[in-house]
Amino acid sequence: xxxxxxxxDLRTSFFTSRGExxxxxxxxxxxxxxxxxGIVGESGSGKSITCMSLLGLLKANxxxxxxxxxxxxxxxxxxxxxxxxxxxxxxxxxxxQDPMTSLNPTLTVGEQVMxxxxxxxxxxxxxxxxxxxxxxxxxxxxSAAKRLRSYPxxxxxxxxQRVMIAMALSCDPKLLIADEPxxxxxxxxxxxxxxxxxxxxxxxxMAVILITHDLGVIAETADRVLVMYGGMVMExxxxxRIFAWPSHPYTRGLLASIPNLRDGTHQRLTPIxxxxxxxxxxxxxxxxxxxxxxxxAQCVSALPPIYEVEAGHxxxxxxxxxxxPRVGGINEAVPA
Amino acid sequence: MSDTPLIELRNLTKHFTLSSGLFGRGxxxxxxxxxxxxxxxxxxxxxxxxxxxxxxxxxxxxxxRLFQPTSGEMRFDGTDIAELDERQLAPxxxxxxxxxQDPYASLNGxxxxxxxxAEPLEIAGIGDAASRRARVDELLxxxxxxxDHATRFPxxxxxxxxQRIGxxxxxxxxxxxxxxxxxxxxxxxxxxxxxxxxxxxxxxEFGLTYLFITHDxxxxxHISDRIGVMYLGKIVELAPNEALYRAPAHPYTQALLASIPVADPTAxxxxxxxxxxxxxxxxxxxxxxxRTRCPFATDLCTSAEPPLRELDGGHxxxxxxxxRVMARQMEVA
Numbered sequence: 001x002x003x004x005x006x007x008x009d010l011r012t013s014f015f016t017s018r019g020e021x022x023x024x025x026x027x028x029x030x031x032x033x034x035x036x037x038g039i040v041g042e043s044g045s046g047k048s049i050t051c052m053s054l055l056g057l058l059k060a061n062x063x064x065x066x067x068x069x070x071x072x073x074x075x076x077x078x079x080x081x082x083x084x085x086x087x088x089x090x091x092x093x094x095x096x097q098d099p100m101t102s103l104n105p106t107l108t109v110g111e112q113v114m115x116x117x118x119x120x121x122x123x124x125x126x127x128x129x130x131x132x133x134x135x136x137x138x139x140x141x142x143s144a145a146k147r148l149r150s151y152p153x154x155x156x157x158x159x160x161q162r163v164m165i166a167m168a169l170s171c172d173p174k175l176l177i178a179d180e181p182x183x184x185x186x187x188x189x190x191x192x193x194x195x196x197x198x199x200x201x202x203x204x205x206m207a208v209i210l211i212t213h214d215l216g217v218i219a220e221t222a223d224r225v226l227v228m229y230g231g232m233v234m235e236x237x238x239x240x241r242i243f244a245w246p247s248h249p250y251t252r253g254l255l256a257s258i259p260n261l262r263d264g265t266h267q268r269l270t271p272i273x274x275x276x277x278x279x280x281x282x283x284x285x286x287x288x289x290x291x292x293x294x295x296x297a298q299c300v301s302a303l304p305p306i307y308e309v310e311a312g313h314x315x316x317x318x319x320x321x322x323x324x325p326r327v328g329g330i331n332e333a334v335p336a
Numbered sequence: 337m338s339d340t341p342l343i344e345l346r347n348l349t350k351h352f353t354l355s356s357g358l359f360g361r362g363x364x365x366x367x368x369x370x371x372x373x374x375x376x377x378x379x380x381x382x383x384x385x386x387x388x389x390x391x392x393x394x395x396x397x398x399x400x401r402l403f404q405p406t407s408g409e410m411r412f413d414g415t416d417i418a419e420l421d422e423r424q425l426a427p428x429x430x431x432x433x434x435x436x437q438d439p440y441a442s443l444n445g446x447x448x449x450x451x452x453x454a455e456p457l458e459i460a461g462i463g464d465a466a467s468r469r470a471r472v473d474e475l476l477x478x479x480x481x482x483x484d485h486a487t488r489f490p491x492x493x494x495x496x497x498x499q500r501i502g503x504x505x506x507x508x509x510x511x512x513x514x515x516x517x518x519x520x521x522x523x524x525x526x527x528x529x530x531x532x533x534x535x536x537x538x539x540x541e542f543g544l545t546y547l548f549i550t551h552d553x554x555x556x557x558h559i560s561d562r563i564g565v566m567y568l569g570k571i572v573e574l575a576p577n578e579a580l581y582r583a584p585a586h587p588y589t590q591a592l593l594a595s596i597p598v599a600d601p602t603a604x605x606x607x608x609x610x611x612x613x614x615x616x617x618x619x620x621x622x623x624x625x626x627r628t629r630c631p632f633a634t635d636l637c638t639s640a641e642p643p644l645r646e647l648d649g650g651h652x653x654x655x656x657x658x659x660r661v662m663a664r665q666m667e668v669a
Contacts, residue, residue: 042524042525042526043495043524156613156614158613159613186387186388186551186614187387187551187553187592187595187596188387188591188592188595188610188614189387189613189614190595190597191594191595191597191610192610194597213524213525214597215525215599216554216596216597216598216599217597218599219597219598219599219600219601219603220597220598220601239601240601240602243599243600243601243602244602253526254525254526255599256529257525257526257528257529258525258528258529258554258599259554259555259557259558268533268536269529269532269533269558270529271526271527271528271529271530271533272526272527272529272530273530275494275496275497275527276494276524276526291526
């Protein structure tokens, strides 16, 4: 099967007055055309920094220090700022958590959408305007032509996110990177935006990387899931599999931490003890070992590789080693 | 224990007057809390849910008199505290405490953890320095922090630990009511469960009553005994939590519950997204305030405001068609 984006051993650090923060420590994954890849993880897991590294949007003190990211035959990590600018908003669209910070408050949204189109396409202003109206209709902003003349503050949070989506889609991207696109929205509006994203994705056939901390959003939207922790991918699997048969103790811990909506009983939650690692001094072994209920001596001293527990299902845990002790649910026989 | 409910709100309102127009000459009224009746019993957890702008946080802040109510009654253990002055209010303030969403913003960064947790004791004039010190150590241990954390500053802690400091402060004076305003929203998933379990333990141990405000509809079901749903300043549904999730009787509650993303990829997804946006509390529709987004609205909903009425055993809803909505017999208008 063809691959749209292939990330290999991406490493990104931030150089701060208090030392080097190793935000991304060797992330690899592939994305196929038309696929929705969910990246789930908690704050500091490296999920957003992974995507910012691909887009060349790291803050000044951040630096990609290794790896490659092949997109359409080119390594994104080797492109200069000029080429990256050409790519962003054209072949790769982006939307972020807070649309207000990504929009210019002094320009009408119409001017901003048209500007994006004109930057990438050699067409007249009239044609760009026509395209902008089409896009507003596509994302279902009512009275599209009229709303082009509005300023960002005149829109609600949900409508602003629709504007951002329209802008991201303006040049028919092959890849859309959506970083917590519904986190700041109310639940009924989140529902509208997720439905819109899914519909547009299947209609336009683009691939999507959806970054979120919300396992519910992942379950409803993604085809395949990466679970990140401590700057690394801990588990990777098709979405049904990750919920039905989580194989990494961290993924299992995350799922046990959230209340089960279908189960009415007041079952006590099972939290993950402790807190995430300090990425200035990441643990030598498995980053999750200090909080892991199944940790062994080996886990503290050496980083486990990713074991393929099933075709397309990988898990970075020593328990998958042939000589590891048997632990219920993690390394016992896995149903296909 | 007396039978008097800990909290009784009768037609409580909190309106804000805002200036409008270029020179601020126009005045508009924002009806943030617009006639709330609510009882909170001792030892229970009442969950309050709703989307941004529904008035749930304003209600909480009015209840602890950070805001002066515009009208209505606000009884705490039988005494109406709506009109009390600061001096009269002091003994009541001690009995109700609040935990905020962002503990970092609510903790003074220049104070050590010891001073932060001792502060409420000092303000209330409880004990001498030595006994307060002992009490702080006891509180820190109770919320799962080490004694050597006491000399550190808030910025040295993670979000979950800061929330523990906030909780230690809130329980320092042995309050009866603790208002938890989005206490876990800013925390990571793995930490949320730690904090929720701790809140449950503290409730068991000290008999606390919680008003738990959140937009997280999964967590509120887990932690609450009863749940109130707010929409544009009013409670539109109030029910024991299982009844609410099993048989929601207000169309807004139905839409809200159907919108929750479920962490199960095999779950059925036949949800029609609710239409429209949340209106502001400035121009509230006549009749039923939800009618502009309601799929079932009729002429009656435009002309008459539905009262919050009891359907069965403690299940209340403010909808003219609540019985049919609950039985899912309504036709989309």
